Amino acid sequence: MQKANYFTLTTGLAGGETVQFADGRWPGEIGAGIAIREEAFDLIEPHLRAVAPNWTNGHRYGVFELSVGARAGLAKSLRSELRDSSDATAKSALFRALAGWLEERPDEDAPVSVLGI
Incomplete structure (x- = not known):
């Protein structure tokens, strides 16, 4: 799978078999x-x-609101794994993209949702 196929930047609700991190509730x-x-x-x-203890298997198929602390923790966890690897794989591109996207959203008053399949 090529880098672009792991993720897509979106505006609005994405369709298909994806899990979407998105601004809004x-x-x-x-x-x-x-x-x-x-x-x-x-x-x-x-x-x-690891960063959102109230995440359950069911959220993969539903909706979950990601707190500011969980956003920061997830970005840090993804970047930590990148430091342990210098590869330029689709996985590292995904981790960089999601970590960067999350780091741009530090405001508690601006909700971020994880929208399941």
């Missing part, structure tokens, strides 16, 4: 986001579980 307005292919989300989910 569901139901309601969904803004800018990053949609991650379902199989690539398997790489992200262990990091998400």
